[in-house]
Amino acid sequence: MKKKVTIYDVAEAADVSLATVSRVINGSNVVKPATRERVLETIKRLDFKPNQIARGLATSKTTTIAVVFPQSLFGHVKDMIGGIGDTGRTLDFNIIMYTTDELGLGNPIEEVIEKVIKSRADGVVLFNNNCIDKEIDLIKKYRIPAVVVGYKISDEDICSVYVDAKSIAYDMTKQFIEQGKKDICFVRATQNLVDLNDFAKGIEEAFKDSGVTLPEDYIVDVSNHYEESYPQLKEYFDTHKHDVVLTGYDKEAVAVVNAAIDHGINVPEDMQVVGMMDTSYATICRPPLTTIHVPVYDMGAIAIRLLTKILNHEEIDEAEVPMHYTFIKRDTTK
CATH class of the missing domain: 3.40.50.2300 (Response regulator)
Known part of the structure; x- marks a missing residue:
């Protein structure tokens, strides 16, 4: 099966940012002629079919937050959905959820990030998984504000909520x-x-x-x-x-x-x-x-609040938030 060419592939091949590819597709006049020609040649060579993703790089806020996690982690994150949804509604943000499938064909991580951009999400919540480093590299590349749950990290426009x-x-x-x-x-x-x-x-x-x-x-x-x-x-x-x-x-x-x-x-x-x-x-x-x-509901709620602080340029006291945990003694230990 022929791999679907994505806007990510075009940006990589033309050695430009995803935003530059989007501007070329939209006919923006702020792109240098030489760069425009290189992008157009790459689009033609790769047979890329532009679609509404070109409009995904919004310049204004949409009050939408994307939540991305692997399907195999659904059992872990389902209890956080309440915290994510309740906090999102309280702060007047819409929540869109995306799953990646590590068993799928092609390169699902890049495809999901494209969907996030296409949805014009203001920011994204990621969950620790065995591809988290790659996901973080992508959101850094496209400068998408993010909060990572379950993995300790902080950077420009990136915070985290984790368990030690x-x-x-x-x-x-x-x-x-x-x-x-x-x-x-x-x-x-x-x-x-x-x-x-x-x-x-x-x-x-x-x-x-x-x-x-x-x-x-x-x-x-x-x-x-x-x-x-x-x-x-x-x-x-x-x-x-x-x-x-x-x-x-x-x-x-x-x-x-x-x-x-x-x-x-x-x-x-x-x-x-x-x-x-x-x-x-x-x-x-x-x-x-x-x-x-582990207070998973609270982890979801804090993740959304941290992300909205990033988006609203509010002061953040702690970019890496550790969650408290409690040992619950039942009957499988003496």
């Missing part, structure tokens, strides 16, 4: 080590709202500071989808059993609990399990899941 995954992992690991539980495993999914690299660093630092050797291969990578992670973990438990399993999200923790029990591993007597986020997965789990409560 490193501190969470460090504190939990240190506590378990002090209880004599030194065989600790981290089940890591491919996509997560929490920065799982920081989570792993927290585990590693806790072992180092405790003077205890970190188990080899302590990270087990699994799918985001339960129907795939459960059989992966069931096979894993054929040859493994740990004192403690930490996870980056409740859904993975439920898969751990179910796979362990189906292998005759008693939870929490033989193995303790901790989830993350305190979602509905934690309460429907049997036994009920010990987890880290």
Whole structure:
């Protein structure tokens, strides 16, 4: 299948900004003749078909905010939608949501950013995922004001709301080590709202500071989808059993609990399990899941408020906002 040529491709090939391509398409007279010719030649060579995206680079505000997240993270962000929507309505901003599909053809990230521009959104909310660095590079390139949820970053017209995954992992690991539980495993999914690299660093630092050797291969990578992670973990438990399993999200923790029990591993007597986020997965789990409560509604609300401050040129006290978290003890830990 032939890849669809986008305005992003034209800008890259002509070595100009997306705004310059838009001005050429609109017939603006502020573009230098040589640059105009180069852009027009590129449009012809790439067989680019201009559409309303040329009008997407609006010069006036539309009071619209775009929210972009991978489909595989929907379970993580759905509880934030209330905070996003309520705050948007309170501040008289419209919210448009876009999803990226990492399994799709072409280059979905660029295509979604084009849709954001086409929608004439004033700013965008992004969510931490395994392509977040690329997404941030794109919004910087096109100078789109943004707030990133779940990933600590600040820059010109960029703020963030995040959970200190490193501190969470460090504190939990240190506590378990002090209880004599030194065989600790981290089940890591491919996509997560929490920065799982920081989570792993927290585990590693806790072992180092405790003077205890970190188990080899302590990270087990699994799918985001339960129907795939459960059989992966069931096979894993054929040859493994740990004192403690930490996870980056409740859904993975439920898969751990179910796979362990189906292998005759008693939870929490033989193995303790901790989830993350305190979602509905934690309460429907049997036994009920010990987890880290994160105020996801508030994260969504704060993200929108931060973005409107950027858009309205208001003073921002803290560009990187850490969210408080709480350890919720239930029945998968002793």
